[in-house]
Amino acid sequence: MSHPFPADGHPAGTGGVASQGPGQDDAAWAARAREELAAADAGFADRFDADADIDRLLAERAAAVDALVQAAWQRCVPPEAELALFAVGGYGRGELYPQSDVDLLVMADPAASEAHAEALARFFAVLWDSGLPVGHAVRSLDQCTEASVDDITVLTALLEARPLAANEHERRELQGAASPRLVWPPQEFFEAKREELFERHARYGDTADNLEPNLKEGPGGLRDVQTLHWMALRIIGTADMESLVAFGQLGADEVATIERERRALARLRYGLHLVAGKREERLRFDYQKPLAARLGFEDEGGTLAVEQMMQGFYRSASLVLRIGERLLQRFEEQLQGEAEPEPLDDLFELRRGYLAARDPEWPHAPAEVLALFRTWALRGETRGLHSHTARALAEALPQFPDFASADVALRQQFMHLLRGEQPVRSLTRMARLGVLGRWIPAFSHVSGRMQFDLFHVYTVDQHTLAVLKNLASFASGERDERFALAHEIWPRLRKPELLLLAGLFHDIAKGRGGDHSELGADDAREFCQTMGLTEADTALVEWLVRKHLLMSMTAQKQDIADPEVIHRFATAVTDRERLDHLYLLTCADIAGTSPKLWNAWKDRLMADLYTATRLALRRGLEHPLAATERAAETREKVHAMLAALGIGADEIDGLFARMPEAGFQRGRPDQLAWQAASLRGVPVGETRVRVRPVSAHARALEVFVHSPDADGLFAAIVATLDRSGLAIQQARVLDGPHDTIFDTFEVIPADTRHAPAAEEVERKLAQALAGPLDRIKPARRTQPRHLRHFRIAPKIGFDATTSGRTTLSLVCTDRPGLLADVAQTLRNQSMRVHDARIATFGERAEDVFQITAAETDGRDQPLDETRQQALGTALLACLEGDNR
CATH class of the missing domain: 3.30.460.10 (Beta Polymerase, domain 2)
Structure with a gap:
C-alpha cells in the first residue's frame, strides 16, 4: 500500500510544509x-x-x-x-x-x-x-x-x-x-520467563475459561505465543516457528496448529480494539455481542452467536496451552540435555520426571492409549506427559475410536479406568489431551462451550470437570467443612463409577436445543448400554442425568419445611440409593458452577432436604407425615433441648405459648429451641433480635426477629439487612400470639471481603427497629456493569392459596438491593408478607412471596384482581428503576 506519510517528512496533502523552527507549524x-x-x-x-x-x-x-x-x-x-x-x-x-x-x-x-x-x-x-x-x-x-x-x-x-x-x-x-x-544467558532467561508465565497464568486462575477472558495476558492468549517466540530466540537463535521444525523442537503439524490459533486470537484482539474504540485486552461482556456480530457470527441451532465466538476462543487458547506445554519441555531438554530414562513397565518410562512412551513408534493400538492413563494414575505424581509422547498422542487421535465403534476389550479398559486409582484425574487428563472428546463425541461438542449468562462461570467442559473434581474430593476421606453430609454418604455408594458417569453426562447435551437433561439422559443410556452395564446400573445413571436439577430446584424454590413438598420429592426419588447419588451430584454440581455459588446456607438447605427425605422414605411413602404429627414431634424435640439447658417444664410451656404453631410445623428443632431461649426474660410487647452463624466455619448468618407487629416491619428489616451488606437467601415470616411476629432470615455477605459479624448485625438491626420504621429506606445503588448485558424481562404472577393468602411470584434481573426495593413496594401497597423464598441464579432472580392485603378493619385478605393489577404495576415500576 502507499503510506500516507512520504519520506520528505510531510503528511500527504499538507502541501509540503517545510520544517521550520521548533514548534512552528x-x-x-x-x-x-x-x-x-x-x-x-x-x-x-x-x-x-x-x-x-x-x-x-x-x-x-x-x-x-x-x-x-x-x-x-x-x-x-x-x-x-x-x-x-x-x-x-x-x-x-x-x-x-x-x-x-x-x-x-x-x-x-x-x-x-x-x-x-x-x-x-x-x-x-x-x-x-x-x-x-x-x-x-x-x-x-x-x-x-x-x-x-x-x-x-x-x-x-x-x-x-x-x-x-x-x-x-x-x-x-x-x-x-x-x-x-x-x-x-539462555538457561536463566528460560527459567525466568517460564516462572513469569506461570505467575501470569495464576493471576487469571490458571484457566482460559473465564467469562471475560484477557486475549493478550490470559492463559492461552497472545502473550503465551510471544513468550514461546522469545524463548526460541534466546535459546535456539530464531523466533521463526517454522525453523523450529528443522531444529527438532516442533513438528510441522504443531507449527501449523499454533500459527492458526495465533491468527485466530489476533483477529479477535484486532476486532476487540475496533469495537471498544480504546485500548482494551479483556473481552468484556460489553463487547462480546458486538464483536460476534462484527465477525459475522449468527445465532444458530439454539446456540447464540456470542457463544459460538467464545467457544472458538476457548478452543484456540486450549490448543496454545497444550502445544506451549510441550515446547517448554523441549526447550528444557535443549538446555539440560536428555536424562537417563527410568523404566516403569513394558510401555512407559520416566524422563526427567515426565511420563514417556518407551517405543518411538507408540502407540500401536488404541489400547496403548488407555494404558497410558492407567499407568499415569498408578504412578501418582509426575511432572506431566513428556512432550514427544504428547505429540504422538495428538497425531494418533484421529485413529482413536469412539465408544460405539470400539471393541469390547477397549470398553472394558475404559471402565477399569473409572473403577481404578484416581479416576477423575484420568478423565481430566483425557479431556485436556483430547482423548475424552474422541471417546465420547458429545463431549467434544461442549468443549469450550460457554453459556452467555452469569450463573455458569465456566465453559461446559470445564464445569463438568469441576463437578467430577468435587466428587473426587468426597471420595478422598478428608472431611470438607463446606459439605455437611457428603463424606458420610460417599462410602455407602454401591458403585461410585456410576456417579462419575452421571457427572460426566449431566450437561453433555448443552447447546443442542431442547431440554439438555432429557437429551443427556438419552446419551447416558446409550453409553451405559454400549459399555455393557446392567439394566439397573444404566437406569440409575440415566435417572440421575435426567433429574440432576430436581433437588436444587426443590430446595431453592419450594418450602422444604412443608411435609407435602417432602412427600412429593420423596415420591420422585423413590429409594435411598437414588437419594444418596442425587444429593452428592447436586452438591458437586452447584459447587462446580461458580466459586461463589456454594455457601453454608445452600449446604444446610441440601442437608435438610436430604435428611427429611430419608426419614420420609424410611417411614414409607404410603404413610406421609401430616402437619399436626410433625408439629408434635418437633415440639417434643424442642422441649428436650430446652430441658437440657436447665429450663423448667413450666417455663418451657410459657415460652411455647408465645410461639406460633406454624413454627413447630415448619421449623427445625434446633432453630426453635434457639428462638425460644431468646425469649427468656423478654416481656410480651418488647422486641428481641438475635443473630447467629449458620456453622462454626461459615459466613452465613441466621437472623431472628420477634417484635410487636407493625406495618412496614418486613420492609424495614430487609432494608436494614441490605444496608448491612447482607444478601437474604430465605425469609420466613410467621404471625405469633398477642399480635407479634416471628421472622427468620437466612443471609450471606453480599461481598465476602466485608462480612459483618453476628454481633454487629444484631446491634444495627435492634437499633433500627427501636426507632420509626418509616425512616428506614432502601439504599440507592448503581447497577453493576455486567448486569446491563443480561436483561431479563420481568414476569409477575399471582395465585390463590388454600390458606387465604396470595402467592406472588417474581422473575427478573437480579441487582443489589432488589429485595429491599420489592419489600418497600409491598409496604407502599399495604401488603403484608407472610413468607418469602429468595432464589438467585446468576443474573436471574426468582422470588416467591406469600402475601395478603391489609384492610382498614385490620383483617388480612387475599388480593382481588384490582389489588393484583395495582401491585403488578407498582412492582414493574420498581423493577424498571422508576422508584429509585
Whole structure:
C-alpha cells in the first residue's frame, strides 16, 4: 500500500510544509497527520470487516505508523544528530493493533541525548499530537544493558528491536548490548520467563475459561505465543516457528496448529480494539455481542452467536496451552540435555520426571492409549506427559475410536479406568489431551462451550470437570467443612463409577436445543448400554442425568419445611440409593458452577432436604407425615433441648405459648429451641433480635426477629439487612400470639471481603427497629456493569392459596438491593408478607412471596384482581428503576 506519510517528512496533502523552527507549524502538521492516520485506520477497519489476512493488516498498520514516525523524526531531529531510533516491543515485531502502544527507543550517548533534548521533546510531542500513544525511552548502550539486567521485560522488548532511523552498525550495537554474554544467558532467561508465565497464568486462575477472558495476558492468549517466540530466540537463535521444525523442537503439524490459533486470537484482539474504540485486552461482556456480530457470527441451532465466538476462543487458547506445554519441555531438554530414562513397565518410562512412551513408534493400538492413563494414575505424581509422547498422542487421535465403534476389550479398559486409582484425574487428563472428546463425541461438542449468562462461570467442559473434581474430593476421606453430609454418604455408594458417569453426562447435551437433561439422559443410556452395564446400573445413571436439577430446584424454590413438598420429592426419588447419588451430584454440581455459588446456607438447605427425605422414605411413602404429627414431634424435640439447658417444664410451656404453631410445623428443632431461649426474660410487647452463624466455619448468618407487629416491619428489616451488606437467601415470616411476629432470615455477605459479624448485625438491626420504621429506606445503588448485558424481562404472577393468602411470584434481573426495593413496594401497597423464598441464579432472580392485603378493619385478605393489577404495576415500576 502507499503510506500516507512520504519520506520528505510531510503528511500527504499538507502541501509540503517545510520544517521550520521548533514548534512552528507543528500543530498543523500533527493535525493533518492525525487525519491521515484516522483515514488509514478506517481503511484497515474496512479490510478487517472484509476478512483480510490479519497478519498483513498488522504489518501494514505498523508500516503506516513507521512512515509517520520517520516523517516526524526527519522533521524534528537534525540529520547530523548522533541518535538512533528503534521500534521495540510488539511494534518492533511489526505487529500493531488499532489501539496498541507505539513503543520507541532512542539510543544515544548521554552527551548526545542531552544536546538534542529539545529536539527529542518536540519529536515525542508531535507524535502525541498526531494521535499516537507513544511509549518511549532514551538510553545509551550501557544503560540498555543495565536496564535489561534489572528488568527482563526490558530485554524482551529489545530482542525484537527494529531500526526506524538507525544504520546496520547501530542495530548490531544494540543487539550486542542485550546479548546472552552480558545479560540473561539462555538457561536463566528460560527459567525466568517460564516462572513469569506461570505467575501470569495464576493471576487469571490458571484457566482460559473465564467469562471475560484477557486475549493478550490470559492463559492461552497472545502473550503465551510471544513468550514461546522469545524463548526460541534466546535459546535456539530464531523466533521463526517454522525453523523450529528443522531444529527438532516442533513438528510441522504443531507449527501449523499454533500459527492458526495465533491468527485466530489476533483477529479477535484486532476486532476487540475496533469495537471498544480504546485500548482494551479483556473481552468484556460489553463487547462480546458486538464483536460476534462484527465477525459475522449468527445465532444458530439454539446456540447464540456470542457463544459460538467464545467457544472458538476457548478452543484456540486450549490448543496454545497444550502445544506451549510441550515446547517448554523441549526447550528444557535443549538446555539440560536428555536424562537417563527410568523404566516403569513394558510401555512407559520416566524422563526427567515426565511420563514417556518407551517405543518411538507408540502407540500401536488404541489400547496403548488407555494404558497410558492407567499407568499415569498408578504412578501418582509426575511432572506431566513428556512432550514427544504428547505429540504422538495428538497425531494418533484421529485413529482413536469412539465408544460405539470400539471393541469390547477397549470398553472394558475404559471402565477399569473409572473403577481404578484416581479416576477423575484420568478423565481430566483425557479431556485436556483430547482423548475424552474422541471417546465420547458429545463431549467434544461442549468443549469450550460457554453459556452467555452469569450463573455458569465456566465453559461446559470445564464445569463438568469441576463437578467430577468435587466428587473426587468426597471420595478422598478428608472431611470438607463446606459439605455437611457428603463424606458420610460417599462410602455407602454401591458403585461410585456410576456417579462419575452421571457427572460426566449431566450437561453433555448443552447447546443442542431442547431440554439438555432429557437429551443427556438419552446419551447416558446409550453409553451405559454400549459399555455393557446392567439394566439397573444404566437406569440409575440415566435417572440421575435426567433429574440432576430436581433437588436444587426443590430446595431453592419450594418450602422444604412443608411435609407435602417432602412427600412429593420423596415420591420422585423413590429409594435411598437414588437419594444418596442425587444429593452428592447436586452438591458437586452447584459447587462446580461458580466459586461463589456454594455457601453454608445452600449446604444446610441440601442437608435438610436430604435428611427429611430419608426419614420420609424410611417411614414409607404410603404413610406421609401430616402437619399436626410433625408439629408434635418437633415440639417434643424442642422441649428436650430446652430441658437440657436447665429450663423448667413450666417455663418451657410459657415460652411455647408465645410461639406460633406454624413454627413447630415448619421449623427445625434446633432453630426453635434457639428462638425460644431468646425469649427468656423478654416481656410480651418488647422486641428481641438475635443473630447467629449458620456453622462454626461459615459466613452465613441466621437472623431472628420477634417484635410487636407493625406495618412496614418486613420492609424495614430487609432494608436494614441490605444496608448491612447482607444478601437474604430465605425469609420466613410467621404471625405469633398477642399480635407479634416471628421472622427468620437466612443471609450471606453480599461481598465476602466485608462480612459483618453476628454481633454487629444484631446491634444495627435492634437499633433500627427501636426507632420509626418509616425512616428506614432502601439504599440507592448503581447497577453493576455486567448486569446491563443480561436483561431479563420481568414476569409477575399471582395465585390463590388454600390458606387465604396470595402467592406472588417474581422473575427478573437480579441487582443489589432488589429485595429491599420489592419489600418497600409491598409496604407502599399495604401488603403484608407472610413468607418469602429468595432464589438467585446468576443474573436471574426468582422470588416467591406469600402475601395478603391489609384492610382498614385490620383483617388480612387475599388480593382481588384490582389489588393484583395495582401491585403488578407498582412492582414493574420498581423493577424498571422508576422508584429509585
